[in-house]
Amino acid sequence: HAPLFAYVIPVAGMMLFATMTVLQKRIRAIATSIDQSLTIQCLTASLCFAPWAASEGSFIPVDTGHFFFGIAWLVILATYICYSVYYILLRHYPPARISSIVFLSPPMTMLWAWALFDESLSPTMLIGTLITLLGVILAFARR
Numbered sequence: 001h002a003p004l005f006a007y008v009i010p011v012a013g014m015m016l017f018a019t020m021t022v023l024q025k026r027i028r029a030i031a032t033s034i035d036q037s038l039t040i041q042c043l044t045a046s047l048c049f050a051p052w053a054a055s056e057g058s059f060i061p062v063d064t065g066h067f068f069f070g071i072a073w074l075v076i077l078a079t080y081i082c083y084s085v086y087y088i089l090l091r092h093y094p095p096a097r098i099s100s101i102v103f104l105s106p107p108m109t110m111l112w113a114w115a116l117f118d119e120s121l122s123p124t125m126l127i128g129t130l131i132t133l134l135g136v137i138l139a140f141a142r143r
Contacts, residue, residue, distance in 0.1 A: 010106065014102055014103060014105065014106075017099070017102055018099035018100075018102055018103075021090065021095045021098065021099045021102075022095045022096060022099060034083075034084050034087045034088070037083075037087055038079065038080065038083055038084070038087075041083070042079065086098065086101075086102075089101075096139060097139050097140055100135060100136045100139035100140070101136060103132050103135060103136065104132060104133075104136060106128075106132070107128070107129040107132055107133075110125055110129070
């Protein structure tokens with residue numbers, strides 16, 4: 001029962017991320033370190049989301065342990081470790097192959113939500129996951 005934009009934003013974000021990865025490799029952008037790339041990415045995202053956060057209330061976070069645990073998880077695991085691995089792989093493999101891995105993010109999020117929060121899984125979700133896996137396998141298949 002989520003609004004349409006709740007589905008459009010993640011799909012558009014993944015499509016844009018994959019497209020920009022391929023374009024960056026093709027135009028041979030200025031070589032940056034992983035730390036520089038992550039800094040640029042995080043600052044850009046902050047600038048994009050700041051007006052939205054301001055319109056919803058305050059920039060001051062809720063002072064709870066759960067909030068800080070979530071932020072630590074987001075910064076250390078999801079941002080630094082995952083994107084570092086992504087950028088390292090991009091240096092060794094074609095961008096189309098590596099970008100295809102990004103499409104595994106929604107199924108992994110779905111499985112984490114099921115395992116951690118007892119979210120229900122529907123047959124449609126499982127079919128979507130299988131289609132995504134097939135796409136990644138095809139992207140990695142030798143021609």
